[in-house]
Amino acid sequence: MREWNVAFIVLAAMANAKCAFDNLLTHSSRSALQAGLAQWPTDLTLTQAEQLRGRALALEGSPRPLRLAVVHTYTSDLLEPWLAMHAALEGFELQTYHAPYGLTVQEATSSSALLAHRPDLTLLMLRRDDLDPGLSRPFVALPSQQLTALRERSVARLVEITAAFRAHDVGQILVTLLPSLLPASLGQYDAQAEVSEAAWWQATKAALCERLRSELPATSFIDLDDVQAQVGRRAFYDTRYWYSASYPFSAAAAAEFARRVTVVGTLLKTPRAKVLVLDADNTLWGGVVGEDGIDGIALGPEYPGNVFVDFQRRLLAFQQRGLILAMCSKNNPADVEQVLQCHPHQILRDAHFAARRVNWLPKAENLRSLAEELNLGLDSFVFVDDSDHECAAVRHALPQVQVVQVPKRAVDVPACLDRIARLEVLTLTTEDLAKTELYAQERLRRELNDDIGRSGGNQSDYLSRLQMKMRISVDPIAHLARLAQLTQKTNQFNLTTRRYDEQCMRRFIEDRKTLVLDFSLADTFGDSGIVGLAIWRRVDGGCAELDTLLMSCRVIGRMAESAFLAAGLRLLAAEGITQVVADFLPTAKNDLVREFLPQHGFEPDGRGRWTRTLTEIAGDYPIEITLTTGEPVSSTVAA
């Protein structure tokens, strides 16, 4: 009798699981399928993977191809169903070429089958001992110089293999190294040992990634050690398949590996996500602040408030990746303001948000106006909200916005953005790290401007309140890379749109006939970094030509361009130049500066160029200017 009961319970559980999986398949969008999968409690079976793939492809209509090439020194074919499933969930139809088994560096030749496949991604599935045979034996007893040599050989070998592929058009290269099946030679003492295998490997991996980052463009390292940590050391390998068929992965490991490969495909083939737009109630905190009050919402050290504290921490992490945060909430503005300013456990404060919409308008309308304010396309938006209705409404009205619904179970909330492929990054620059800060500063400026406008002030009141300080550098060899980048990237505020590489910039800076000036602009809200460049060429007869004048759009509307031009003219006048010539070369994007020259005293010379004499150079701008020497420009010029 008891056995019958157990059998019944097992059968019932299986029926429930099947029923739940069938429910998962009824989701009507790929993102809902992904969200359902993220919370799926067990490993998927191959059949289920196949069903999910079919469902996702059916929802997509016309999936885009994702072309993958695999170079492998262990069995890779069995990963295919998992790769195909995750690709389908991202809207791709996967087309895979598996190179012949082995370290087939000969595939890195122009006539190879791999190149003929024209891959978007080339995945290197390598084993550690491919790098050096020494890695297949315990090495803790080796003397330290041999350990160093082993590391150097291993790193050099992997760089060499990767570089061989990088020399060809193989798409983004994904480098992976299979974790060791065996635990450390010294067992649990390893962590404490003078030569710890784990520590040695971490350092080797860091050295390797440093080389990949600095030497090999379009190359990503997918860390299978981290996949192993995520699914668990014992759950990562299926030893039966490993020893009988050289296929290492359990279903859990295969699915997670495949997901991470697909992430890179998504990042390459979809518009970059730049903005996370967050709802407030039941997203940043639990409950509804308008009903529960600031003391009633769930946010703090106890469950469920701790869930939302963790979610907010997570949002800060996304900010570090270069995403900017915005808020879109149906609420009374004062209620939300009170939480941001006064709630003791609120982590995200006013300054963390680049823009906010707290009102009762439809969210799609607010998203459009946020896009306008931030000057970013809606296809760079990821919208996060708990409400079925709001999510559905935004999906319908703005299909280009990616919608993420906050899970119903509170404990699932903190991780709900961790598996969104477009929130990952392939590279990181210092500018990315500071991006939200720059946007937040810009918002504070707009607010100040609005305040002054409301109290009857004008534009010049606003500008003087900013207390702007411009730092101009003359022939700044230290800024070489940034200046070359500015000529490459600046399209709108650019009189001539001449693109220069670092070598050209170096020639201009070193050439005594050429005067290179750049500027950065600081005000009460922050420092812009280097945002403007002028290249003046002195020609005979007391004349100079303006080769390039450009400025980043970040500082438009603060008269910086006028002050910068005037400062340059004064410097030239001080050395005896009496006339300057400039050009406006129209492009599809620089209409912004069509009137710049006539507005600044230049007149047409009748031959298509613009000219002005260096008398009466205006100087009454609300900006304090210094040269990098620290002396104010006006006194330098007067001397």
Add this chain to the structure above:
Amino acid sequence: MSLFERVRSTIATTLKVPEHRITESTVHEDLPAWDSLGQVNLVMALEQTFDLMIEVEDFEQIKSVPAILAYLDQQGVR
């Protein structure tokens, strides 16, 4: 569904062959897709379909429909 029908469906889905090509006497040589890699895939699929843990020693023994049916019977799958 009979045991054979469930096995047939699993083989058909895993090896991507039409069900009518699989009979109660099919052996791996009959289907080009049932190669060594197909076998590993099939073992995984059988484990998941019938909620089993197949030992590595048995991988090579169950390379035909009759062998699979006998194996499942021996494991108490009805």
